Amino acid sequence: xxxxxxxxxxxxxxxxxxxxxxxVYSARxxxxxxxxxxxxxxxxxxxxPQSEGFWLERxxxxxxxxLVATLLAVLxxxxxxxxxxxxxxxxxxxxxxxxxxxxxxGCSRPENGFQCNSSTSHWWGQYSPYFTVPSEIDSxxxxxxxxxxxxxxxxxxxxxxxxAGKSAFYTDLIDRLHRTTTSYGPDPxxxxxxxxxxxxxxxxxTPFGQQEMVDSGTKFYRRYRSLISSNGEQPFIRASDxxxxxxxxRNFTQGYHAALVADGGSPHHGGDLPYKILTISESxxxxxxxxxxxxxxxxxxxxxxxxxxTFASTxxxxxxSRLEPQLRGFTFVSSVDVIALMDLxxxxxxxxxxxxxxxxxxxxxxxLFSENDWKYYDYYQTLGKWYGYGPGNxxxxxxxxxxxxxxxxxxxxxxxxxxxxxxxxxxxxxxTFPLDRKVYADFSHDNDMTSILGALGLxxxxxxxxxxxxxxxxxxxxxxxxxxWTVPFAGRVYFEKMRCQGREMDEELVRVLVNDRVVRLRxxxxxxxxxxxxxxxxxxxxxxxxxxxxxxCFV
Numbered sequence: 001x002x003x004x005x006x007x008x009x010x011x012x013x014x015x016x017x018x019x020x021x022x023x024v025y026s027a028r029x030x031x032x033x034x035x036x037x038x039x040x041x042x043x044x045x046x047x048x049p050q051s052e053g054f055w056l057e058r059x060x061x062x063x064x065x066x067l068v069a070t071l072l073a074v075l076x077x078x079x080x081x082x083x084x085x086x087x088x089x090x091x092x093x094x095x096x097x098x099x100x101x102x103x104x105x106g107c108s109r110p111e112n113g114f115q116c117n118s119s120t121s122h123w124w125g126q127y128s129p130y131f132t133v134p135s136e137i138d139s140x141x142x143x144x145x146x147x148x149x150x151x152x153x154x155x156x157x158x159x160x161x162x163x164a165g166k167s168a169f170y171t172d173l174i175d176r177l178h179r180t181t182t183s184y185g186p187d188p189x190x191x192x193x194x195x196x197x198x199x200x201x202x203x204x205x206t207p208f209g210q211q212e213m214v215d216s217g218t219k220f221y222r223r224y225r226s227l228i229s230s231n232g233e234q235p236f237i238r239a240s241d242x243x244x245x246x247x248x249x250r251n252f253t254q255g256y257h258a259a260l261v262a263d264g265g266s267p268h269h270g271g272d273l274p275y276k277i278l279t280i281s282e283s284x285x286x287x288x289x290x291x292x293x294x295x296x297x298x299x300x301x302x303x304x305x306x307x308x309x310t311f312a313s314t315x316x317x318x319x320x321s322r323l324e325p326q327l328r329g330f331t332f333v334s335s336v337d338v339i340a341l342m343d344l345x346x347x348x349x350x351x352x353x354x355x356x357x358x359x360x361x362x363x364x365x366x367x368l369f370s371e372n373d374w375k376y377y378d379y380y381q382t383l384g385k386w387y388g389y390g391p392g393n394x395x396x397x398x399x400x401x402x403x404x405x406x407x408x409x410x411x412x413x414x415x416x417x418x419x420x421x422x423x424x425x426x427x428x429x430x431x432t433f434p435l436d437r438k439v440y441a442d443f444s445h446d447n448d449m450t451s452i453l454g455a456l457g458l459x460x461x462x463x464x465x466x467x468x469x470x471x472x473x474x475x476x477x478x479x480x481x482x483x484x485w486t487v488p489f490a491g492r493v494y495f496e497k498m499r500c501q502g503r504e505m506d507e508e509l510v511r512v513l514v515n516d517r518v519v520r521l522r523x524x525x526x527x528x529x530x531x532x533x534x535x536x537x538x539x540x541x542x543x544x545x546x547x548x549x550x551x552x553c554f555v
Contacts, residue, residue: 004276110215110222110255112516113490117362120345123374125381125483126446127346129159130212130490130515133480137518137530141223142500148227149508150411150497152440153220154403156449157248158209159350159489162343164202173340174198182329189367190326200347205244205251208350212490213248217255223494224439225263231438234271239443240290241279248490249277249443278432280423287423289402290444292451294421295553298395304388307469311383312339314470315376323368341365342377350489379472381483386467389450390459390481397454398548403442404455405545408538410435411497411510420550446487453486453493455544458512458519480517491515497534508534 107116114121114129122131141148162170174196184190205213221228235256239249253275280288293299316335323341324332332338348363369377386392389399402421409416409427413435416427426432444452453459459481467473475482494513503509509531512519523540524532532540 004278108211108215110219113212113215117366119371120362120366120374121349122484123371123378124346124488125378126385126487126489127343127350127381128378128484128488129208129350130216130488130492133485133515133517135513135517137520137528139513139516139518141226141496142498142529143226145502146498146500146509148224148496148498150438150495151220151224151227152407152410152442152495153216153492154442154444154449154452154495155213155216155248155252155492156446156487156490157205157242157244157443158212158216158251159206160209160244161201161204161206161351162347166340166343167198167200167202170200170340170344171198173337177327177330180329180331181327185326187326189364192364193327200351203244205247206351207353209244209489210247210251213251214255214258216490216492217252217257218259219255220252220441221256221259221263227438228260229265233437233439234275235439235441236278236434236437237275237441237443238278238280238290240288240445240448241281242291242445245443245445246277246279249441250274252441252443253277278426280426287402287421289400289406289421289423290442290448292389292399292421292448295395295399295550297553297555298393298399301388301393301395303393304384304386307383307387307392308380309335310469311380312336315373315380315472319369319373339377339380342369342373345369376472378482378484382475382478382481383467383469385446385450385483385487386478386481387469389447390454391462392464392467395549395552396451397457397543398451398550398553399448400450400452400455401544401548401550403448403452404541406433407495408541408545409433410437410440411495411534412538417545418547420547446483446491449487449491449493453514455548456512456541457522457543458514460522480514480519485517486514488515498531510534510537 108114108129111132113131115131118131122128161167177193181193184194237249237253239246253273257273257275280286280290282288282291282293284293287294312335316338319338320332320335323338324330342365345363345365345368348365349361352361352363383392387396389396391397399421402418405418405420406416406422406427408414415435416422416424416433418427430436459479462479462481467478475485480486492515496511496513497508498511499505499508509527510521510533511529511531512521518530520526520530521532521537521540524536526532538545
């Protein structure tokens with residue numbers, strides 16, 4: 001089986017050839033057409049009118065000069081245009097022509113993600129676009145007193161269309177709304193629904209999501225350029241084998257490579273595009289640490305959806321009582337209908353073309369709800385993650401144990417020791433699981449990342465009894481855990497190792513950042529910067545090293 005995929009990008013050489021040939025052909029056609037026109041006047045075999053012949057004879061030199069000048073102008077334009085095109089090749093990193101976001105007034109930039117309409121867009125749970133989460137601890141790379149020795153990113157795919165199942169539900173909902181609603185309003189925010197047509201696709205990345213991942217690769221390079229420049233190799237890249245995940249990895253490499261070249265590095269620094277991507281199957285019987293599916297007891301769990309249903313019953317009735325008078329004749333069958341309209345706010349917004357993002361556009365669905373409504377919506381989605389895949393589910397963190405043991409192996413340089421979801425064929429080969437690299441990048445899904453965060457114990461300080469399914473709990477009272485703060489579209493976790501002044505020479509410190517927020521490590525005597533010594537951090541991961549609760553998966 002061939003696990004490798006190439007990150008397909010634009011064929012820049014061919015694109016330049018086409019551009020050049022088109023420019024030269026245009027100039028040649030103009031020149032030949034003009035030349036033949038004048039030749040016919042002199043070589044047709046018949047005398048031209050006296051006035052015309054006299055004019056041509058008198059102005060022949062002038063005409064030649066004009067023709068030469070015009071040709072030179074056209075050729076000069078072509079050369080300049082070609083030069084600009086060739087010089088800009090590194091900054092054209094994706095098949096769709098996406099480039100790292102550069103507009104300082106735009107909504108989304110590599111450094112801090114999506115920042116427009118934050119009172120709404122940062123409260124869409126896992127459907128929020130990536131944004132920098134506030135950090136109580138300085139999250140910058142401490143290059144003056146420390147030397148980075150390792151960097152790894154675990155990333156969710158970029159913004160996508162709804163799943164096929166949800167697309168079918170949304171289509172039916174809009175159809176019911178149109179069939180039964182007799183009037184829209186009086187509030188003007190509801191008038192668009194009369195002519196609204198659901199046109200979203202299913203499952204695949206949107207152009208917005210592709211741009212997120214290009215920007216993610218740009219940011220990763222910029223953050224770790226010192227380590228990358230001293231390393232001289234491409235990142236070792238893995239992706240769970242679903243189209244949107246693999247495409248996200250490819251877009252990431254485009255942004256990474258463009259930033260590398262723009263920074264003055266050789267385009268062949270460790271290899272040119274396309275980068276190799278190791279894809280790991282998501283089939284039902286496949287061992288894949290970035291995709292759950294093997295633990296049968298976990299797969300049948302409904303604790304997440306049950307917690308969401310309970311909480312929805314506490315806040316959606318007031319929304320229904322406000323919405324139904326604006327949609328005369330339409331009846332919300334359940335809280336699911338209301339949640340669906342809120343979903344469409346996010347999904348429609350991330351379907352806006354990236355070139356329009358700088359205009360701060362939001363879907364009109366967003367205006368149907370208040371800022372406070374969105375906070376309840378975010379908590380609703382958070383409960384789904386906490387009780388479905390995270391610490392609130394007894395077997396949730398166990399689904400992330402295999403990945404944590406792979407992370408330990410990479411950080412310590414020792415073989416993987418795990419009997420859960422790891423793929424021993426891949427992990428015992430230096431070609432598919434090298435232990436001597438300094439830079440790694442993995443691409444997965446939101447649910448799997450939630451389990452991995454749980455297996456790492458990053459939110460072990462949260463009082464589980466306080467994670468209520470009847471009243472909203474603020475994200476800061478959950479130690480920074482929320483769906484929007486942990487696993488938004490294009491969300492990412494950085495794992496870092498560094499050697500710092502004032503420490504023993506061979507001692508390495510570990511630090512973890514979730515969407516740019518430093519998460520203080522637990523159970524390993526963390527310092528003021530939230531870091532732990534590598535050996536103490538590994539010791540603290542006792543739950544993962546012992547296999548979690550994997551023995552309960554098949555009872």
